[in-house]
Amino acid sequence: MTGDEQDLAEAQRAHWQSTYAVHPGMYGAEPSAPAVHAAAALRVAGARDVLELGAGHGRDALYFARRGFTVWEHGGFAVHFFDRAVVDSLAEGWSLDEVHAFEEGDLPRRLWRVTQTRPR
Numbered sequence: 001m002t003g004d005e006q007d008l009a010e011a012q013r014a015h016w017q018s019t020y021a022v023h024p025g026m027y028g029a030e031p032s033a034p035a036v037h038a039a040a041a042l043r044v045a046g047a048r049d050v051l052e053l054g055a056g057h058g059r060d061a062l063y064f065a066r067r068g069f070t071v072w073e074h075g076g077f078a079v080h081f082f083d084r085a086v087v088d089s090l091a092e093g094w095s096l097d098e099v100h101a102f103e104e105g106d107l108p109r110r111l112w113r114v115t116q117t118r119p120r
Helices: 003-022 033-045 059-066 084-091
Strands: 049-053 070-074 095-102 111-117
Touching: 033 059, 033 095, 033 111, 049 059, 059 070
Parallel strands: 049 070
Antiparallel strands: 095 111
């Protein structure tokens, strides 16, 4: 990571730390609709581990854990802040199964639930 990218990542982390400190219930305590969808799809696929990028205050990570998944999370900033090259590298070797647009709370932009599987 370059110095500028590291500065941006730290600024984003500080922003979300401050936002969650001021508004701890910002998204509520219930899991997001994409997490509920993902848990069902992962269960059908026989997955046991979940990597959650941009875990925020952890409501989705807790939902996965309570359903028996081992959860690995990258807390702090959300995936939509990632550079396109990073997103593409994370998706390398996976098949695109579904793209679903959604909005959550008062967020000012459309979000995407992307479902991918690794070819066997």
